[in-house]
Structure formats: C-alpha cells, structure tokens
Amino acid sequence: MTATKIVTPKAAAKDVEKDLSMRKQKAMMAAHYDRITSAPETGSKTCCTFVPGNLNELIMCFDLLNNLPEVNAIQAGLRRASGNFVLEAEKIGHSEDVCTYVKSDIGMAAKGNIAPNGKKFPDPDVLLLSYTGCFTFMKWFELLREQYKCETIMLHTPYMADGKVTPNMIEYMVKQLKEEVIPKLERISGVKFDIDRLRESLKQSAKAEDDLVRVLQAAKAKPSPIDAYFGGIYYIGPIFGAFRGTEDAVDYYRFLREEVEARLAAGQGPVTPDGDMGEEKYRLVVEGPPNYTNFRQFWKMFYEEGAVVVASSYTKVGGVYDFGFRHDPDKPLETLAEYCLGVYTNRSLPMRIEMLTNYVNEYQADGLLINSIKSCNSFSAGQLLIMREVEKRTGKPAAFVESDLVDPRYFSAANIKNRLESYLQMVEQKRAGGRAAA
Amino acid sequence: MKTFVGIDLGSTTTKAVVLDESSQVIGRGITNSRSNYATAARVASEEARIDGRFTLFRRALGAAGGLHGHLDEFLGALERAFRMEQFLEQLEDLEATCRGQVKGERFTGVEDGIREALVEVFKRLREEAPELYAPGAKRKSDFFRDIAGSRYHNHSEDVARESKLPYDLLLNVYDKSIIEVENRPPAGALSEKFRRALDRILAADPTIKAEVSAVQDNIESTLAIDLEESYVVGTGYGRVTLPFSKDHIRSEILCHGLGAHMMYPGTRTVLDIGGQDTKGIQVDPNGIVANFQMNDRCAAGCGRYLGYIADEMNMGLHELGPMAMKSDRPARINSTCTVFAGAELRDRLSLGERREDILAGLHRAIILRAISIISRSGGVTNEFTFTGGVAKNEAAVRELRKLVKENYGEVTININPESIYTGALGASEFARRAFEGGARMERAA
Numbered sequence: 062m063t064a065t066k067i068v069t070p071k072a073a074a075k076d077v078e079k080d081l082s083m084r085k086q087k088a089m090m091a092a093h094y095d096r097i098t099s100a101p102e103t104g105s106k107t108c109c110t111f112v113p114g115n116l117n118e119l120i121m122c123f124d125l126l127n128n129l130p131e132v133n134a135i136q137a138g139l140r141r142a143s144g145n146f147v148l149e150a151e152k153i154g155h156s157e158d159v160c161t162y163v164k165s166d167i168g169m170a171a172k173g174n175i176a177p178n179g180k181k182f183p184d185p186d187v188l189l190l191s192y193t194g195c196f197t198f199m200k201w202f203e204l205l206r207e208q209y210k211c212e213t214i215m216l217h218t219p220y221m222a223d224g225k226v227t228p229n230m231i232e233y234m235v236k237q238l239k240e241e242v243i244p245k246l247e248r249i250s251g252v253k254f255d256i257d258r259l260r261e262s263l264k265q266s267a268k269a270e271d272d273l274v275r276v277l278q279a280a281k282a283k284p285s286p287i288d289a290y291f292g293g294i295y296y297i298g299p300i301f302g303a304f305r306g307t308e309d310a311v312d313y314y315r316f317l318r319e320e321v322e323a324r325l326a327a328g329q330g331p332v333t334p335d336g337d338m339g340e341e342k343y344r345l346v347v348e349g350p351p352n353y354t355n356f357r358q359f360w361k362m363f364y365e366e367g368a369v370v371v372a373s374s375y376t377k378v379g380g381v382y383d384f385g386f387r388h389d390p391d392k393p394l395e396t397l398a399e400y401c402l403g404v405y406t407n408r409s410l411p412m413r414i415e416m417l418t419n420y421v422n423e424y425q426a427d428g429l430l431i432n433s434i435k436s437c438n439s440f441s442a443g444q445l446l447i448m449r450e451v452e453k454r455t456g457k458p459a460a461f462v463e464s465d466l467v468d469p470r471y472f473s474a475a476n477i478k479n480r481l482e483s484y485l486q487m488v489e490q491k492r493a494g495g496r497a498a499a
Numbered sequence: 500m501k502t503f504v505g506i507d508l509g510s511t512t513t514k515a516v517v518l519d520e521s522s523q524v525i526g527r528g529i530t531n532s533r534s535n536y537a538t539a540a541r542v543a544s545e546e547a548r549i550d551g552r553f554t555l556f557r558r559a560l561g562a563a564g565g566l567h568g569h570l571d572e573f574l575g576a577l578e579r580a581f582r583m584e585q586f587l588e589q590l591e592d593l594e595a596t597c598r599g600q601v602k603g604e605r606f607t608g609v610e611d612g613i614r615e616a617l618v619e620v621f622k623r624l625r626e627e628a629p630e631l632y633a634p635g636a637k638r639k640s641d642f643f644r645d646i647a648g649s650r651y652h653n654h655s656e657d658v659a660r661e662s663k664l665p666y667d668l669l670l671n672v673y674d675k676s677i678i679e680v681e682n683r684p685p686a687g688a689l690s691e692k693f694r695r696a697l698d699r700i701l702a703a704d705p706t707i708k709a710e711v712s713a714v715q716d717n718i719e720s721t722l723a724i725d726l727e728e729s730y731v732v733g734t735g736y737g738r739v740t741l742p743f744s745k746d747h748i749r750s751e752i753l754c755h756g757l758g759a760h761m762m763y764p765g766t767r768t769v770l771d772i773g774g775q776d777t778k779g780i781q782v783d784p785n786g787i788v789a790n791f792q793m794n795d796r797c798a799a800g801c802g803r804y805l806g807y808i809a810d811e812m813n814m815g816l817h818e819l820g821p822m823a824m825k826s827d828r829p830a831r832i833n834s835t836c837t838v839f840a841g842a843e844l845r846d847r848l849s850l851g852e853r854r855e856d857i858l859a860g861l862h863r864a865i866i867l868r869a870i871s872i873i874s875r876s877g878g879v880t881n882e883f884t885f886t887g888g889v890a891k892n893e894a895a896v897r898e899l900r901k902l903v904k905e906n907y908g909e910v911t912i913n914i915n916p917e918s919i920y921t922g923a924l925g926a927s928e929f930a931r932r933a934f935e936g937g938a939r940m941e942r943a944a
Contacts, residue, residue: 458790463795479793480791480793486749486753490788491787
C-alpha cells in the first residue's frame with residue numbers, strides 16, 4: 062500500500078521578465094505623464110477623453126495634452142492603488158455597482174489627484190466626450206464637469222445597430238465635428254484648426270495601425286508568438302492612448318513588429334512575466350476586459366496551464382483595425398467618424414458575435430472564454446447570449462469567469478482558477494472526443 | 500490488487516472513493532476537512548480502503564457460502580468491532596497527548612490532580628465505548644473529534660465537580676490536544692486491528708466460532724490482499740492548495756460531471772450544492788462536461804448558509820429539512836446572503852412568523868438561486884442529477900422538484916444516497932483512466 066503523495070509549496074517568485082518593447086513603452090508613458098503634470102509650468106492645456114472614440118489626432122491639432130481617465134484608473138489598478146480610490150468614491154456616495162473605472166478616477170481626485178509619477182494632475186481644461194456606446198462615459202463626464210467646472214464637448218456616434226456604416230452616419234458626425242467640436246476646441250485652446258496638421262497625424266496613425274495589425278495577426282501562427290490579451294494590453298497601450306498619430310507610436314510599433322516577427326521566425330511562444338511560456342497547449346479567444354488589480358496573477362493562471370490567448374475583443378475597444386479600417390489622411394474628418402463608429406463598444410451584439418466567431422475560426426482557437434466584469438454593464442449585457450451563439454456557430458466550448466476592472470474586492474482567485482482550469486480540462490476532454498478521456 | 504483513488508477535498512468534508520480495475524467502487528471514506536488538507540486526504544483514503552476491505556470480505560465470504568445467511572450480520576459486527584478498536588486506539592493517543600499538555604503556570608499546584616482527573620475521564624470514556632458501538636446504537640457523528648469531544652466534555656465536567664478541580668483546565672488540555680491527535684494518522688497495521696476486532700466478536704459470541712473458523716482462510720487471504728494505490732486523483736474546492744502534484748489533480752466540475760454520469764448514465768444536467776459553492780453542469784452522453792456555471796466569489800445560498808441557519812436556530816443541520824417540510828405557508832425570502840441570514844431570521848421570528856414557514860422560505864430561496872445558475876449553464880435536460888450535501892435535505896429537494904417542473908416540465912430527478920461521493924467517484928475514474936493511459940503509453944513505447 063503506497064501513501065498519498067504530498068508535494069511541497071512552490072519556490073519564491075522571480076523577477077518579472079519584460080520585452081524590450083515593454084521597456085520602451087514604459088519610458089513613453091513616463092514621459093507623457095511628466096508632460097501632463099508639468100502643464101501648469103509649461104502653460105500647456107489638457108483635455109480628457111476616453112479610449113473608445115479617442116480623437117487623439119484632433120486633440121493634438123490644438124496642442125492639447127490628452128489625459129485619459131480610463132488609463133489612469135488602469136494605472137491605479139496595476140499599482141494596487143485603485144482599491145482605496147474606489148472606497149473613497151463610495152464614501153462620497155457612489156454605489157457599489159457603479160463602474161469602478163469611474164470610482165477609481167473620482168476617488169483618486171478626492172485623494173489629491175496624484176499621477177503615477179507622484180506629481181499632481183492638473184485640472185482638465187476641456188472634457189471631450191466622444192460617445193461610442195458606453196452610457197457610463199456620459200455620466201462620468203457629468204461628474205467631472207461638476208468637479209472641475211470646465212467645458213464639455215460631446216460628439217455623438219450613432220450605434221451600429223444594423224451592423225453597417227451609412228453615408229448619413231458619417232455626414233451626421235462630420236457636421237458635429239465641423240459645427241461643434243472643432244470650433245469649441247479652437248476657442249478653448251486658442252489654437253486655430255489646421256486640417257493639414259490633422260492629415261499629417263492621420264498618416265502616422267495609419268502606419269502604426271498597419272504594424273499593430275501585423276503584431277496581433279501574428280497570433281494566427283502555431284505556436285503564437287504573442288498573447289493577444291494579456292500581452293495585447295501592452296501592445297494597444299500607445300495607440301489607444303495619447304500616442305496615436307505620433308512619431309513615437311510609429312517607432313514603437315515598428316520596433317514591436319520586428320520583435321514579434323523575430324519571435325515568430327524563431328518559432329517562439331509569448332514572453333510572460335515569468336519568462337518564455339512553455340508549450341502552447343490551449344489557444345483561446347477572450348471576450349471582455351481583464352482584471353487589473355490582480356493582472357499578473359490572472360495571467361499566470363493562463364500561462365501556467367499552457368493557455369495562450371490568440372485573439373481578444375478587448376484589444377479592439379480603442380479601434381478595430383484588423384478588418385481593414387485605417388485612418389485615412391485623404392478624408393480627415395470622415396475617417397475620424399468612421400473610426401468612432403467601428404470601435405468595439407459601438408458594435409451591436411450580432412457584430413460582436415460575428416467577430417468572436419471569426420476569431421475562433423481564423424486563429425484556430427480551442428474556444429471562447431468570457432471574463433465578465435461585475436461593474437461594466439456595457440460589456441456584460443448580452444455576454445451569455447454571445448457565449449451560446451459563438452459556441453453554436455463554432456462547435457467549440459465556451460466558458461465564463463467573473464471579476465472586475467479595478468476593484469480588488471471582486472477578484473476571487475480560487476473561484477477564477479477553478480473555473481478556468483475546469484474549462485481547460487473540458488477543452489482537453491472534448492479534443493479527446495468520446496473516447497475515455499483522462 | 501490495483502486500486503484507483505479519488506479524493507474530493509470539500510470545504511466541510513473530505514471524501515474518498517476507491518475503484519478496482521473494472522471501475523467498480525470497492526470503498527468509500529469520509530472525514531472532516533480540518534485545517535489540514537494533507538491529513539484529511541490521507542484519512543479519507545485510509546477510511547475508503549478500510550471500507551474496501553469490507554467489500555473484499557463480502558466478496559470472499561459470499562463466494563465461500565456466505566456464512567449460511569449470516570454474512571450481513573457478521574460483517575456488521577466486524578465493522579462495529581473494528582470501529583471500536585480504532586476509537587480506543589485514538590482515545591489512547593488523546594489521553595497521552597492530554598497528559599503531555601498538563602504543564603506550565605496555569606497548572607501550578609494542580610498538576611497531579613488534573614492528571615488523576617484525566618485518568619478517570621478516560622477510564623469512563625473507555626467503559627462506555629462498547630455502548631457507543633453496540634448494534635443499533637446511534638452515534639452523533641462518525642468523526643473521532645465529534646464523538647470523543649462531546650463525551651469528553653460531559654465526563655470532564657462531572658469529574659471536575661467530583662474532584663473539585665477547575666473544569667476549564669480539563670477543557671484546555673483537550674482543546675490543545677484534539678487537533679494534534681486528529682492530524683496524526685492512526686498508527687498500527689490495519690490487519691492487526693481487523694484480527695483484534697474478530698477476536699472481540701468471537702469473545703462476545705462464542706457460538707459463531709465454528710462458522711467463522713470455516714472461513715478463517717478466506718478472511719486471512721482477504722487481509723493479505725495488498726490494496727495497491729495505483730493512481731490518485733484529487734479534486735475539490737481546496738484544489739489551489741491540494742496536496743497533490745499537478746498530474747494528479749482534476750477540476751471538481753469535471754469530476755462531478757463524470758461521477759454523476761457513472762451513477763446515472765442518462766444524466767445530462769447536474770446540480771451540485773456543496774458547502775461553499777453551487778454548480779450547474781451540462782454533460783454529454785459520455786459524461787464529458789459541455790458547459791457549466793457556478794456562483795461567483797459570494798457563497799450565498801450554498802450549504803454553509805444552512806449551517807449558519809441551523810446554528811442560529813440552535814438546531815442540528817439535519818433537523819432543518821424536516822422542520823421546513825411541516826410548513827404550509829412558506830415565507831417569501833429573497834436574500835440568501837449568509838451574513839444577513841441571522842438578522843433576517845430574528846426579524847421574522849420577532850414579527851411572529853412560524854419557524855417552519857421561515858425555514859421553508861429559506862430553502863426555496865436557496866433553490867431559486869441554484870435554478871438561476873442552472874439556467875445560465877443551459878437549463879435542465881432530462882435526466883437531472885442532484886448531488887452534494889444539500890441533496891440530502893428533503894425540503895430542498897421538494898422545492899427543487901417543484902421549480903424544475905414549473906420551468907422545465909417532467910424531468911427524471913436522480914438523487915443517489917451516496918451523492919456526497921459524486922466528485923470523489925469521478926476523480927477515482929479519472930485516476931483509473933490516467934493509469935490505463937499511462938500503461939498504454941508504456942506499452943506503445
């Protein structure tokens with residue numbers, strides 16, 4: 062009779078491994094935060110806007126610094142500061158169910174509005190709401206307008222309910238840009254609008270977008286050289302934030318593409334915080350934002366099992382480029398409209414289903430995993446239906462885990478690990494088919 | 500012989516199932532999960548092997564003529580005598596450990612008195628042991644901690660009073676010792692304990708001696724069978740810290756799905772309500788999980804919730820169901836939040852609502868939550884198997900039947916008396932398959 066096998070706990074964690082592109086991005090972000098926090102000294106003005114529908118090229122035309130509240134909330138989540146910010150916002154009176162990006166931002170302001178570089182954020186000069194399907198954004202800026210007593214501009218993007226962009230939609234948006242958005246930005250910034258300057262930025266945008274798409278589509282290879290969700294979140298950082306349309310972004314994406322292509326050529330898998338990922342055992346498509354308070358822990362649950370994410374919808378919230386759209390310098394205002402219309406949050410449920418179904422098929426994924434965000438109605442509504450439909454259309458199994466954006470109270474590691482591992486073992490069993498699977 | 504062990508480490512209890520090479524269950528064991536998973540796993544698998552030994556006796560003695568119709572009686576007596584042997588052995592360990600705890604400032608001046616009192620307490624515990632293991636005797640629990648604990652409390656209170664010693668000192672030595680004792684695997688060879696148990700029943704009833712002698716060889720040859728632990732698979736909510744290596748761990752969801760399929764091959768939907776989670780699982784005709792949903796980090800409405808309610812009402816967990824069954828007007832309760840359960844209960848009692856109606860309402864609330872989880876996993880498809888500790892609760896089952904019928908029509912609902920072992924059963928079959936797969940690969944190489 063042999064005794065039950067006992068294993069000892071794992072060894073202590075090593076230092077985090079980073080790609081060179083990650084280090085490059087970190088330097089870019091640090092420089093950007095320094096630009097923002099030194100605005101009072103340099104005399105620059107700042108504009109807040111959101112990642113989906115981010116009109117960075119236009120904002121730059123007015124010499125405004127783009128300060129994105131969502132990105133600040135993500136930074137707070139990654140630095141484990143968001144928990145206290147969320148509590149602070151709840152103390153002010155925001156309910157437990159409110160989007161935790163909002164609460165992190167409001168709580169951060171209440172606690173001195175300190176940027177990741179340790180210096181104070183300046184109050185924004187203008188809030189540019191480019192509305193792309195998430196109703197909470199509107200309420201968020203209502204709160205910020207009240208707080209900062211600053212100007213607010215709204216660009217309304219019609220919802221893609223029928224799944225296509227019509228000339229009327231573009232016309233409606235261009236009219237708003239011409240009659241409302243641009244004149245107001247001119248007045249607030251004191252800078253005259255120069256359409257050629259916009260064209261120049263859009264040209265840069267398209268270059269970076271080409272490289273981004275090549276990076277993301279590298280995941281079609283087996284093994285995938287990237288993780289298109291956890292790694293993907295780093296890759297989208299500059300282009301979804303304040304760098305789209307800049308030389309910096311063009312350089313970064315060229316560098317990133319070369320890095321990924323080298324991995325691809327060498328048949329290597331993704332780099333994880335613990336170094337090179339081992340054997341690729343599962344290929345997943347993920348829907349929904351990640352959790353940021355336990356980002357590495359969450360990622361580790363995947364790579365420890367040999368699961369790599371080959372495509373994700375979240376890496377499309379700030380723009381969908383893999384179906385061919387590029388910013389077009391020849392139609393500067395129309396292209397901004399078309400960009401806003403196409404972002405993931407503005408896509409209807411049937412469009413999301415189709416997109417995810419395509420991803421599962423084109424990236425030869427084993428199935429779909431949904432990370433449902435407790436405090437995000439914009440993403441969560443309809444997710445179960447999306448799951449069922451994608452399952453039906455692809456014949457591949459799907460599963461559901463639940464967490465939150467930046468509220469650490471909603472991250473239950475044991476629960477998520479349990480579900481994820483169950484799902485991966487389910488995939489394994491399905492692969493083995495009807496025969497007795499172990 | 501080769502055996503395959505599945506261990507399900509739950510938040511409350513740890514279960515083990517031992518399978519033979521033809522996927523037949525030969526033994527089941529259960530123990531409290533303690534704060535030590537490794538010990539719980541060891542104890543539960545040991546218990547399952549002991550139970551397995553009885554299965555082997557049954558097989559061997561049945562084949563040898565079945566003791567002329569007295570087989571059940573004989574095996575029953577053997578099991579009781581064996582359990583008593585085990586109990587006495589652990590009692591001895593507890594006594595020695597308690598004696599060792601009589602030290603330090605608190606005991607200054609009373610050391611001898613407390614030691615003498617301990618001798619008396621344990622003498623009384625040993626004296627009443629045969630009564631605890633008499634035919635038909637009802638024990639509150641089969642776990643040593645529960646049996647020894649409640650009896651120790653009674654006796655030490657009496658002894659303390661009689662010898663005018665502080666009762667709390669006697670409790671103190673017990674509290675410090677029990678965890679140590681229950682985390683120590685029982686010592687001594689099992690075969691010896693079986694032989695001592697056999698001697699005990701022969702001494703108690705010499706008339707069966709001739710009959711037993713006739714099968715003595717069968718008994719000895721059965722005891723000689725080595726139950727080789729060929730492969731172990733662990734599962735359960737404690738999986739994050741399961742004391743097994745990765746190759747030996749399977750998801751509890753898959754184990755429950757497969758276990759339910761083994762019990763009822765027609766199963767397509769499984770509901771498992773355990774201590775701290777509720778799972779809705781869809782399985783295909785091969786027992787492979789097709790989809791699942793479970794509660795998130797909040798364990799509202801799981802088994803533990805009923806535990807709190809029982810504590811709050813000063814009742815035993817097993818008494819809740821029967822009381823709820825007496826209700827004809829269930830209270831409307833929507834919240835299954837465990838934290839607020841006590842407050843809600845007290846509020847309703849103070850408003851004059853009947854205990855049985857409140858309990859019936861609470862059971863309904865739990866099942867409503869479970870139904871929501873099942874519907875998110877894809878609904879109920881015939882046949883439907885209900886597993887987990889809560890499946891033993893008749894009031895919960897009544898509500899479940901009602902709600903399944905309302906929402907999904909006539910569906911066969913399976914509830915196995917051994918349903919608490921569903922996860923361990925699935926795990927043991929995974930162990931058997933993993934071993935078979937490994938052997939196949941070795942042959943191919």
